[in-house]
Each structure stands twice: as structure tokens, then as C-alpha cells.
Amino acid sequence: MAVLDAFHTPSLFDRLTAPLKRFQRNVRRRHGPLDAALADFLGDAVRPGDKVLQIGANDRAALTFLDRGVFHFLIAQAANAEAVESLCQAEGISADRLRVFTSVAASESAGKVDAVYLAPTPGFAALAAHFRHAAQRLKTGGLLLLDGADTVEGGKLYDALHADLGWRLDELISGKVAVFRKTAALAAA
Template sequence: MTMTDVLPAGEVRRLPVKRTRIQDDLVADYLSTVVKAGQRTIQIGAGDLGAICLKRGAHHQIVATMGAIEALQAACDRRGIPTDALSGGLAARMVPGTPALDLAIIGSETGFPAMAANWRHVSGHLRENGLLVLLGADHGACARLADALGQDPSWRLEDRIGGEAAVFRKTGQVSDETALAGLAKVGDPSRRPRGVRYGLVRRLVDRLLTKRRQIG
């Protein structure tokens, strides 16, 4: 197996899913409602949310280290989720002639250099009306990207999830030049990103939802 090969299918007994952070459960629930069978999805950074995309029948690509790819494979194996539609590598791999991406996920711990290196490919290959899920949109590299998207008419803030994640919808054409130019404006390390901030009412709603899930 190479890092860009399709990973083998895993067939083990299904185990209950229990994540450390309730926010990740909320994002997982969201993905379960928007991802459809046959779609193409991609994640930048480590994490097991890609398992939801695979479970829904999507063709999923993970851009991360080999350790993170193997961790996602193992998470799918534990839950009995086939991974024949999973591929991975250190960089976004867009094969000419393949359908556009339907959804992209960028992890909250993804550094700005890694995100910027892949953003041109992700933004350009995401279909119009496709979705971008930013985990940790209130801090770090994802907050910087959220700032850039907030100034770009080709993107619209669609939703907020769990007090940290933000969903943007691609509403127009995006070129490589405009995608990179937007990042350049917000990439200054001395500039503190604003990101997607949550108002008091939204925070209270998310807190109530979190408590209900913990009780349930």
C-alpha cells in the first residue's frame, strides 16, 4: 500500500462510536445529513470524521500523514465501515476528468502552510454549491481562512456547529489566483484572525444541545 493507493476494505464487528469531544459528535451528525452516496469528499488534516463520509457511501480522500491515514482506516475497521472508497496522501490528489468535490473538511489543528498548500486544489475542485466545513473556525488557520471567505463573494457562511465549526457554501466560480490572493491577505502572522465568532444566543443554543446529547 502506498499513500495514494486506495486503501483495502475493513470488515470487523461494528462498535458503538464515542468521541472525546461533543463538538465532533455534532459535526458528525451534520455530515450524516448532507453527505450522499456517490459524492466525492476530502479532508485536510487528521481525524475520524471521514468515516462518516465513507459510511454514507462517499468517495473520500484524506490529506494527512501516514499515521493519520492509518488511524482513520483503523477507526473505520472498528465500526465495520468499508474503506474501498478511501484514498490518502500528503497532498491533495485531483485526477483530471474526475467529478468535482461535493464537500471538504479542514481540521482545526491544520497549520496555515499545510492548508494554504492544498487550498488552491480544494477550492478550485469543489463544485459550485458545494460545502466547506471548517473545524475550529474561531482560531488558528481555519479562522484565517474564514476571514478570507468572508470577504469573497463566491462563498457564503451557511451554518455554525457546536460553537467551533463553520460551514461555508461555494456560490460562484473560484480561480487559483483569487483563492491564493484571499489567503495572502489574511496570512500575516502578526495579524490576529477574527474567524467566525459566536453571539451569546448562539452559544446558549449550542450549550443546550450539548447538554441534551450528554444526557441522552
């Protein structure tokens, strides 16, 4: 008979309550404050050394990614980059892994990424253009975080991705950030 190591084997109680604990954590993410819920989600979803592309300005999101030790590629205006760097300095977080691009075309030198964060964008045409670029850069199995899923523009993209078999909805954070996983490679255009 095999001997089980009781130190490393979860108890029956732990195994029975694990789904409930996961459910409770997901409920807190869905209904809690956005910054805390996003930080909690990223703690499980990204690993140090992952490459993350952020399109659009959201200083707190960039700070949260950098706090996780990822290589963060930000496509935004120079003023937004300076704001992120000053926020990192104030919080005591290293901004060494931050790289800023002023245009989408310039960011292609970063290669494929593990996750993409789409900040809220006014106008569906701009959001759709950002999504097309992000979808091409994202690895299969990677995460797309759509901030502003509760807006009109974000809602349209949310509905389109939810109906697309190449994307799977993993989570909705605080009713504002939809997390999709890319499940299939894009067809060549």
C-alpha cells in the first residue's frame, strides 16, 4: 500500500471547500472595488516575466501590472508614461520593466505578448482598431482584459467576443473589466 504524506495532502475538508472558496473570491472580484479586484485577479493570472501590452491610458492598471513583475509595454502619450513612472516612484514599485510606445506600429518590436489590457476608448472605431492590433499580438491561450465592458463601445466588443468561438470569457471583474482567453489562433487575412 502507498503511504500518503499527510503534510502535503489537502484534507477532505479543504478539498470539499475549495470550490466554495474559489466562488467566494470570484464574487468579491465581481462586486468589489475595481483596483483591488483587478490586483487580486492579476495575482493569480500573470507571472513575473510575462509580457503585457496595454493600449490606452490607465495609470493604476499599469502600476498593478508592474507590481506583479511583468514586462509592461504601454502604448500611450508621453504624459501618460510620466504619470505611470511618478506613480510607481510614489508607491515604491520599480518601473524598470516599463517600455512606452507612442504608436501602435512602433510597439510591434515587442513581439507576441501573454496578456493585453485594452483601456476604455471613446468611439467604437478606435476600440475596434485597438482590438485588431491586440488580437494579432496576443499568444494563443493569452488573456485579453477589456476595461470598459460596461460602456456602449466596450459592450459591443464584449458581445462580439462572447459570441466568437476563438475567445472564452473567463471572468468579469467588478462589472467593468471582462477577461477573455484567446482559445484559437486567428485565421490569416
